[in-house]
Amino acid sequence: MNDTQTSVYRADENGYFGEFGGAILPPFLAGPMAEVAAAYEAARQDPAFEEELQSLLSKYVGRPSLLYFAENLTRELGGAKVYLKREDLNHTGAHKINHTLGEALLAKRMGKKKVIAETGAGQHGVALATAAALVGLDCEIHMGAIDVEKQHPNVVRMELLGAKVVPVERGGRSLKEAVDSAFEVYAAAPDEYLFAIGSVVGPHPFPTMVRDFQSVVGREARAQILEAEGRLPDALVACVGGGSNAMGLFDAFLPDDSVRIIGVEPAGEGLGTERHAATMTLGRVGDLHGMHTKVLFDESGEPAPVHSIGSGIDYPGVGPQHAHLEQIGRAEYVSVTDDEALDAFQLLTRTEGIIPALESSHAIAHVVKLAPTLSPESIVIANLSGRGDKDVDFVAERLRRA
Structure with a gap:
């Protein structure tokens, strides 16, 4: 830069x-x-x-992680080519x-x-x-x-x-x-x-x-997509709670104005309920955990109770750089519900044989919406921030109750 x-x-x-x-x-x-x-x-x-x-x-983590062309998912969705940055393959699974x-x-x-x-x-x-x-x-x-x-x-x-x-x-x-x-x-x-x-x-x-430690994700993805496709992607998609996996992917592409940057946060049981963690969508500026950022507050002015099916993203704040990127118009932030994330979890598992973390499933859920709106020549990279081994028992129980 x-x-x-x-x-x-x-x-x-x-x-x-x-x-x-x-x-x-x-x-x-x-x-x-x-x-x-x-x-x-x-x-x-x-x-x-x-x-x-x-x-x-x-030598220990196994980097670089793969940038995988999800051919079956791409065919299922229609529209853009979908690539997955496979952080789930790292040692420890995320x-x-x-x-x-x-x-x-x-x-x-x-x-x-x-x-x-x-x-x-x-x-x-x-x-x-x-x-x-x-x-x-x-x-x-x-x-x-x-x-x-x-x-x-x-x-x-x-x-x-x-x-x-x-x-x-x-x-x-x-x-x-x-x-x-x-x-x-x-x-x-x-x-x-x-x-x-x-x-x-x-x-x-x-x-x-x-962010600096996580920026290896974006540097690798940038080099890998240039090698695979000869050009930069049209969009990046990553889940956002605090936002480390997202900033890791986004950082190397920030100067590239042609690349859309999309963070996906938890709408939980719905934005009209109190059971969500949609800080960027519904939060306001305030202080939390030593930083000035966007925060979800309750009626008394305290950080609000939050909810997400993804335990790693049920946080009432967000990294300050994300708040800044939204303010200057460089990144956009959307939300998906628990049910949408659960559907995406099952879809990726069935189509690609890859079990994603429920946190990462939020990113996949938005790709499900985004890819069909783009041309077949378009390219989307989603950060598969973690594997879903930790979630399979919870998902199985949730599906049994459905």
């Missing part, structure tokens, strides 16, 4: 993307967070850090390993002994526990009690990897409460831990740092 593009698509020195972002923290946490920002900046410019991370991504390895290496570089984080669907928790085991760190994962029950296989994986899993019983007992709980523990002992945030959310530098 040139200097003009950098100023539009990169945070300023205080972590703001336009009006969104920053580090809105109590004074006693300002120092520890500034330490993280300084450590990341030094690591980012250190060739040895980058070399170690890239080596692990290649895109989360891309940034947790970076965070674990940074924690070790900073002399930390422990990493702590939240998780929703469990994919970030599994990935962080994996990275911590690899580099020799203790790991503590906070998880909403609803998600502990819903995503039990991932809880077992985390515990097998040596992580301490803390069920969170307060409030809505889901992702937002898990973030709150983990942050409280971190705030009491910031010298002991690195808070390894699981998305492009939170105070500066995390929206930038997690």
Whole structure:
């Protein structure tokens, strides 16, 4: 990116993307967070850090991940060619390993002994526990009690990897409460831990740092589609909760105005209900978890209870760069319901023999709507951010009740 593009698509020195972002923290946490920002900046410019991370991504994670032409799905839908960026094939089964390895290496570089984080669907928790085991760190994962029950296989994986899993019983007992709980523990002992945030959310530098670690997804996809088709795609589609998999795919294409960028968030049981997590569609500007962004608030002005069939995207906020991209008109945000995501889960499984995560199924659900409206010469890339092994028991039970 040139200097003009950098100023539009990169945070300023205080972590703001336009009006969104920053580090809105109590004074006693300002120092520890500034330490993280300084450590990341030094690591980012250190060739040895980058070399170690890239080596692990290649030799441990299995990158580059495939860019797969979904020929059967394309034929089923009609219209545009559909490609899937297969992050589900990564070690641990999702895109989360891309940034947790970076965070674990940074924690070790900073002399930390422990990493702590939240998780929703469990994919970030599994990935962080994996990275911590690899580099020799203790790991503590906070998880909403609803998600502990819903995503039990991932809880077992985390515990097998040596992580301490803390069920969170307060409030809505889901992702937002898990973030709150983990942050409280971190705030009491910031010298002991690195808070390894699981998305492009939170105070500066995390929206930038997690995006940078995830940007490998888009760089690969850009090179792969140019090799396969000789041109850039017409559209990118990715699910958005906090928004890390989406920013990972979108980042390399931001300067390419010909490429539509579409984030898909959870409409849950419907936008007219209170059972959704459609922050970009129905939220308003406010502060949450150390950042200034779009937030779903309840009538009392507190972050609203949210719902999605995809546990990893039931979050009442969104990464500040997403809010900025919408504001400047570079990205568009749509929503799909639980039922639409469940239909897409089944469709991709039947047509391609690929079982997607319910989070990723939101992106596929929008592709189902989008592809038939485009010409056969058009190209859509959807980020298949995770595999659905974790969801099959829940889906089976849901289908039995239908």
